[in-house]
Amino acid sequence: MEAVFGLLLMLLGVSHGVETSFCDGRQDGAQCFRPLGESVALRLMDDASKLSRYQWFKNHTIILNGRKNHVMSNLMENSSSFSPSDGIFRIDNLSRTDAGEYTLHSFDLRGQKLELRSLQLTIQAPVSSVLLVSECLSQGGMRVSCSSEGADGPQYSWTLDGHTLTEAQLLSGNKDSNNITLRQDVSGQLDCSVSNHISRMSTCGFRLTDCSLFNGTHLSQRLLVSSESWCTKPTADTVASSVDHSLLICGLRAAVVTLILTGIAACYVWRKKKYETAEGSAAPGGMDQENSVVMVEMRSSASEL
Structure with missing residues (x-):
């Protein structure tokens, strides 16, 4: 039953667990808004292996320091992870302290700065x-x-x-x-x-x-x-739909009752015929009795001769 229910949720697009939202930080000045307690995946670059060195700051503090595919340090390693192959920095269980301005610094082989991009992450509580x-x-x-x-x-x-x-x-x-x-x-x-x-x-x-x-x-x-309650406003369409739905239910119930009664009647007729057949085969009269009388008469005639 649980497996069927899980499959139904999957087909409906409903999933258990924490939702992960994506935010594209490859454009300078990007702004991301995410709910408290959820996760966010920040796309910092296409591929970190194409960069000689990169640093990611939050309010002038180095959060991430790496060289190509190698992550040298991650100040938020307890609540985040970085994938150099696709340049996605994921933060789990977002808190208000995760909000702020993040800045990405990238460098070439000679150590010269290639690009400087900023991203503003805002954490909000939803309407309850x-x-x-x-x-x-x-x-x-x-x-x-x-x-x-x-x-x-x-x-x-x-x-x-x-x-x-x-x-x-x-x-x-x-x-x-x-x-x-x-x-x-x-x-x-x-x-x-x-x-x-x-x-x-x-x-x-x-x-x-x-x-x-x-x-x-x-x-x-x-x-x-x-968030635990909701309401719907009845309209002409919803009322008509409700009436149609009620008629459908009544029709189905009538059909089920008819089938049950038909089945009971058929069972009764079948049992009655079976009983009559068994009663007829067990009766002492009929052809068997007549044959017995004939045999007795034949034996009596033979003895007289």
Whole structure:
């Protein structure tokens, strides 16, 4: 069972373990964003054997020192490895201390510097949850706040009925900020999304309440979405799909019940015929009894003679 489940995950493109992300550092000024705890493979060069000597610095400290295919030293050897054949430097279990500016220095046979390239590695925590809070204001309108946990450098965006919120629909605030105040006449399904360079999470949103119906009464709503929960918004397509799916299930169940009843009936008929056949063969009457009487009469006639 576990083997079948593993094969299914492989076919679906799902793998266990830590994900490895690749970043091309062969261009000067490359920027890489990676999540905490995962691994990264940094492509520093095509082939180290073509370089007489190379050094890789992090914030003015030599991390890697090598000559062609030979790695002379690696300051991060406990958490990293370097492959000279393809020029990939791999760092496992990324931490915040791994972030920073890395610089590659390469030299020719005469010791003269060939190239100088820099790479900026940024480590971020992904968005783990989003909290959406709305509040009716006494003067009309609605204040809405969107906050997140865990994310480094979060960016916020708003949609109303699936369309990007416009400045004309706001009483105050910015559509790219996490706190906005909507005009009183704005209605629809409001959603908030929080993202950074490595992750994105959206709330299920909620239908805006007409605050004027409460005559200034304070009203607030809270909606929390985390990485352990999700929601789907029903549409006409999904409803139709659900109905079709239910009809299919009912049809299959009816077919199974029909097959079971047919099998029971066939078994009953077969057993009844078998019983009648066995009963008929065991009866004392019939041709055997008549033959016995004839034989007795023949023996009686012979004795008289």
